[in-house]
Amino acid sequence: MTFGFKLFDMLKLKIVLLLVSCLLSSSLLAQSTYSYNLEGYDCYTRFTKFAPNDSYSKKKPTIVVWGEPGLDSEEVFAKDELKSISDFFGYLFIYVPSLAVPIDERLSCLEVLMASTTNQYEYGTENLFLQINDDRIKPSDLEKSSLINRFSTINYSSKDITTMEGDTITEQDNIEESSNAASLSDNEISELISAFQEVPLAELKERSRLKQRYEYYDGPAETFDFTLSGIVQDGVTGESLPFANVTIQTNGRGVATNMDGYFTLNNVPSDTSTILVNYIGYGTIEAKLTPSIPKSNFIIEAIPVGIQLDAVLVKGSREELVRYNDLGISTIKMTPKKLEQLPNIGEKDIMRAFQLNPGVSASNESSSGMYVRGGTPDQNLITYDGFTIYHVDHLYGFFSAFNANALKDVQLYKGGFESKFGGRLSSVTEIIGKEGNANTFNIGGNLSLLSYGLFAEIPSGEKFTSIVAFRKSYRGFIYNTIFDQFNDEEDTSGPAAGRFSSQQTTASSFFYDLNGKFTYRPSEKDIISLSVFNGTDDLDNGFSFETPPFLANQGIELDFNVTDVTQYGNFATGLKWSRKWNHKLYSNTTVSYSNYFSDRDFIRSGSIISDSETNSINSGTFESNDLKDFSFKSDITYDLWGKVTLEGGVFGTSFDIDYSYAETDAEPLLDRKDNGAIVGTYLQSEQKLLNERLEISPGLRSSYFDGTDKYYLEPRMSASLMITDKLSLKSAYGKYYQFANRVLREDISAGSRDFWILSDGDQVPVSSAVHYIGGLSYDIKDYYFSAEIYFKDLENITEYSLRFDPGNRPGAVSSYDQNFFNGLGYSKGLEILAQRKYGKYTGWLSYTLSETQSQFDVYGDEYFSANQDVTHEFKAVGLMKHRRWNFSATWIYSTGRPYTAPSGAYDVEFLDGSSQEYFTVTSKNSLRLPDYHRLDLSANYKLLRRTAELFDDSSDVEEVGSIGLSFFNLYGRTNTWYNQYEILEGEIIETNVNYLGFMPNLSISWRLR
Template identity: 50%
Template sequence: MVRKLLTSIFLCVLTCSGLQAQQRLLSKVIVNGFYTTSMNFVLDSLMSKYKLKIVYDREQASRVGISERFVEEPINGALKTLCRQADMHYWVDADTTIYIVKSQEDVRLLKKKAALDNVHPEVRSMRVRTETVANSEVIPKVDKAFRLSGRIVDQISGESLPGAVVSVERNNIRATTNADGYFTLANIPSDTCVISTSYVGYIPDRLSLKHVDVSQKMIIGLSVARNSLEEVEIKGKRNDGIMSTDKRKVSVLQISPAKLAELPNLGEKDIMRSFQLMPGVSASNESSSGAYVRGGTPDQNLVLFDGFTVYQVDHLYGFFSAFNSNAVKDVQLFKGGFSAKYGGRLSSVTDITGKEGNQKDWNIGGDLSLLSANIYLESPVMKSGTLLLAARKSYQGPLYNKLFNQFNKTTTTATPNAGPGGGRGFGGATAVSTPSSYFYDLNAKYTVNIGEKDLLSWSIYQGDDDLDNSRDITLPSFLTTSTVSSGPSITDKTTYGNLGSSLKWSRRWNNKLYSNTLASYSTYHSDRNRSNTMSVTNSDGIATEVTSGTIEQNKLQDWSIKSDWEYQASNKLKILFGGYGSAQDVIYKYSQNDTSTLIDQNRKASVVTGYAEAEYSPVEKLQFKGGIRSTFYDQTKRLYYEPRFSGSYLLTDRFTINAATGRFYQFMNRVVREDILSGSKDFWVLANGTTIPVGSADHYIMGFSYETDKYLFDVEGYYKNLNDLTEYSQRTTGNRRSSTLEEHFYNGRGYTSGVEFLAQKKAGKYTGWVSYTMAIARNQFDAYSADYYSANQDARNEFKSVNMYKWNNWTFSATWIYASGKPYTAPVASYTVDNVSGNARTYLTISGKNTERMPAYHRLDLAATLDLIKVDSRKTGSISFSLFNVYNHTNIWYKEYTIYNNQVITSNINYLGLTPNITLSLKWK
């Protein structure tokens, strides 16, 4: 009995020693490298480079293709990844020999085979490596120019990377991956070539084709650039920044969602707001995450999410965008002169591609800040599918209270009357508000590969806001009378949201032809009740409540189908073509005092579009892109032609000039409803060709850039001519009631022009950029003025400084923004007139259109982000600390006016002051 016990203890000690040896092996060996070859080549390389003992069935391993990049990956993680692709398992013996097997029984068989051959595993491995080198010519040798096609994916998740640049070194052969990550390179020289790949926010890579079977489709994986990685010297341009510009494309910005946490943020990492830090995109619209691009308004920016149109891109009064960054893979902003593939907007295009989910392993993660929480889940489904789920919701925490209590901190003054019945007035009115608001959004996406050529994906998004900014105004004693004894109670409730979905079929017909066909549905709704309730006492001493105000309802539905095709004729010529059809239904109701309906519109329209475009590079340094888009709009029964053209020329390897021009039409407008008292509001309407014409714009863009491995200097000038703009206003008709729609719409024209300067440091521990935009936006409406006046979004000067410094696992950032004050129209005084029926009417005397300007806008934001790294060098999350508006500068959002007892009470609605925030981001794997 004692002998058995001692034997058991001895075996346990041996087992523990073996396990400890295994753990030491698995924790100490860190794998780095990129492999695109068969599994036996990979295992041989690991044995040679890291002095490992690996035993495996060579015949089985040679039939498995591997395309993986390992960055600071522990050996157990690398083996797990390799075995998953080969449908095998790994076993580490007590003597640290690694066995790659189908089952545990295979370990015994491999040991027995090694004993029979009287060969030690390490010696056997050396022999295998020698045989491998000798048989390296099994790869078919190419003795003439060949074509190479493949796909660029995320190394960890396997998701495709759209917009990645693939090129042949020391050659002009270059391609950009499409929406699903595919690329094709033609006429590659037969001698040994090196393929370079780069993607914003990822580590660039180089791959030799010497031992690659070029007749097969390649899968190249890239890894996210992390702070903890040592800087790698790579020949070519680094592209691991947060944002990038492509010197061969005109006015295009691309963003890396994976790097957003490094920037200062208000509540959480925000995709749309990050674009505001670049030149040409206004950063002083703190209350809107919509893009004001080169003097355009947010409705003139086409926003696509997985192919369907998103009409409202704001949450919580615009302080946050409607897009959860954990559900976004790629974002591109075209600031002007964009491709014939896009249409229906006058200013810009924001094209967002949602994440597909991890193809290799399930994962769960999320973010928690002082304002909101979100969670996401991604997982493979069966063998060829992926699923992504994401949800986000705000809650009433410290930052929430800070955000909405700003509405209580308004500067309120009373303006004396200058007309009949007026009297002098002084400041003192105060507003008391208890806001109760929230938002939520949901994302879901399922993607499945059907064979090697077909890909299906279904995406859905829903986001809603419920905002309540109701408040009571306490009047000063000089404004109270015997009939009006107390201030008004203001009801200000708004609900709005989006629902969108798309079903996309992608097919790679062959190495030259690729197509995307998509059916989508999108809807938007907005309901607002803004009314004033005041207690009035009559001569008999009886108090009654008098309610006045406005009620608005806006609902939009959009059904569409489109098909986009790409034909890669050669490296010099690429042809894009496709078709698009949509049907819209828009409802808008606008009522006053619950009794008088001023607008009651329900209009339907449809458009049918076709386009064709060619990208041509006749010589190495010159590239042209020309195309035409034609649209039939059933409301006007007209065909609208939109020619587009852009070009770039590389004067040297570092110096590029580019230019673009084109015509653009917009058939659905978010019309500005000028409301002097409560601030301008917008609503969507369809153009009818008469009172609401089809808007048009002509773009003229020219610029140049100078780029090195570490620096980028870019200058771009633009001019946009705008025609058939529409605005809705009642101010020129006094308080006259009307049940007709057209009577209150006014048409005009405008132009925007400006110059943008950017200096960026792209590489090193310190990175960042400074930018300056000098811009003009002016309109001319006959109803307001015979001359041009400053548009609402006019910001003459904007300066931005973005600075980031990396130290170990920390990233420190600082952003400073300065912008000229925006114009506005203000009431000068009010007066009362008795009409023929004896009823008193109050009217406003107002300033000229947008002749007043707000004070200059400026703020400083600071942030520090700590990457949370496991002992195996994997990033599992981050914690961010941020300070918004560090020196607590008061920036005015807009002015609101209220008339009581013939006095104009002015309230300055301010942006946020000093606001701290903490955001914790975690993921399971």
């Protein structure tokens, strides 16, 4: 009965369509005829395309009609009745004539024509159909050609219908060849509708998934309890994926890939097990093993679509921006790939993104370097492809020196880090640069209101990959705003204030960075890579004054110049050789050079000539810091008995650090040239106990520093216990030493600055810290919760200050090198995190309660709040995905940082009867800046490109860029950066120097693939 109605409806529609087609002459129908090949060639033919609904998208089922002998394509089109069947209204029709050539040639010509017309067909071959009206063609003929594989269903006008799989649908009643449309019976129509039935997209995907997961291999396992080793790679670019989690699905046991993407997984139950690979930005990938897979050099390619590769099937799913779970204690991982989802000032910035996490301060807009758990940025070790980067700020710290286009993976260890890292008291940021697309050339670029950038990925052969990324600022809206923000003070306090007008004569300020990585894989076991990191800020805020007319009229001549040139940056390079000796032994050796330089010349000079009298003005400061680090290190990882991993290594660094500070033309107040070397070794292990529920990682690091001629031992230990599958307890302890420190040069009136210096064991002792950390985490399907508590005990921290007179007379100014003050301190805190990992709405809430205190004898016996001390910090990050849009909002609230200010004044009468005014300051850091808060919003629109991929919503398009709109500090909160004090005629003038107000930004990024 139902069928009857359906048939009736169909007939009705058919009649309607026929009437429509009769009313419209064939020329009025929207068919188009094309030529294939050149006239005179054997396969020269003309074919006609027609879509009843006038949509020529490739994403629709297609019926190719092979016409009867003697008809051209237009005639085949005119005679065809299929196009009038309502079920095929959304289909595409291609009409081809049957050429007057031998049959095999005829088939061959159709093959090439079909290859051409259905190339990159986007809807799967299941939806490609062939209707053959040339009765000279037999099914046996088709079987000899590739046409049988190209179409899912082939229907002969008088023969059986054959499916791609070879099944035959018996045609009970042969369809008569006829040019008469009415000759198609209802049954025939019904059969045709059934034969050419469109397979829905969702079903296609499911079929593909099932086929790949279950049909590829469903035989018995052949190998049991074996060791599997290999590499995890990006399936599109071939980039190795470092620190990805590789686990066995059935028992949850797993390992992490190393920094080159290699892994060794012991005790895999069988060669039909499923391996899960979890990598941020790629979600969870399923790799189903088969007996034929290689047990070593096994490649898992992570791409967001099921593919078949090297006998493994992988499937990607959920994507994340940040990951806390499945990592060690106090560890956060963020993916540079997803950074554009977050609001930004001018550049997507990995360091800023980390600052949104608990335990990392977010209220220091002027520092890209991270304040982690009460530590200062210099206490955070930053390694880039294995070598150390000493300075990460661009443009007064508002942007980090890391170009996201060149980064692959970044991890932050907030404390309790393992023995292979050293030389820092607080934390480690481990950055791994991209190697570049291993498969094909790629190029891309981005443009924002701050800067522009370009990158190119150039593979050469199968063994060489390279990437070069360049970025440069331009003096646009954002640059100028920040630049002026920093330089306002100098503009107003100088002679520019008042009735003189300043004339800006130089405007050459800019920053740039250039990253390059060149990777050569001479064998499957070796990787040799050369990585280069270079960036410079060139800030010129000089200006000059000319004599204004009203002064010139009075015979006064003015010639005044302010030179204010700052140049700082890094040049670092490292050559790394990694070798996988066998599935148990892996080594990694790096030689590197890292240079940080900073020079600031600030000179006010000039003369005022009046009444033949010349008054010269000449004052200024000169500050120069140059750090050179020559390093060598070699790490070896050995997998012992499956459940114990041993890691050890040797390292050595030679430092050459110069610093000088001078005022005006005098001898430098401080002029240090320090050389020193550190050599050492470390050993650490990781063992799994209690059925792998307990993981203990003890380690010992030993260093010798020639500056003090002493050995330093650093025992460390971390442990994690899975109480249940969801609840884990983690703890860590560690001793840490730091030999090269960035010392703060305290300046109450103009804002403090800092400089790198090498410990000398005397005025600048080797600083040390002990970490105690404990935490709980609760990890469920879509959410992650954690709470961590830490205590950090600091000794021998150093600060430099000129506000204390060295106690000697003028002329002996070099004694200012005595003005290093040492103290001790501690930092303690509680961090709470709640994260929604997956879903349309994701994000996290974080709260940090902390206290960082120091005690320096020079400031008294009492502990005082360290400069970076923030008591409460709350951060909320919300992300939303809607089709091609990503929306995000971040809100940061933190209580104010401490500061010191002038508090009072008094006079002392001298022996000559004159008197002098003196100023006192508050006790150290006893004042607090106002609370800091701001809201940022962003919207990001993905630029997509269609590709030939199949089966998945996200895979048949490829993201090739994005357009982002960002609003920084949306409600324009005035956040204080620091206070400046100027003494004029015995008066103190306080100026609040503020952070950035509301700042919109537009950014566009694009890449070829």
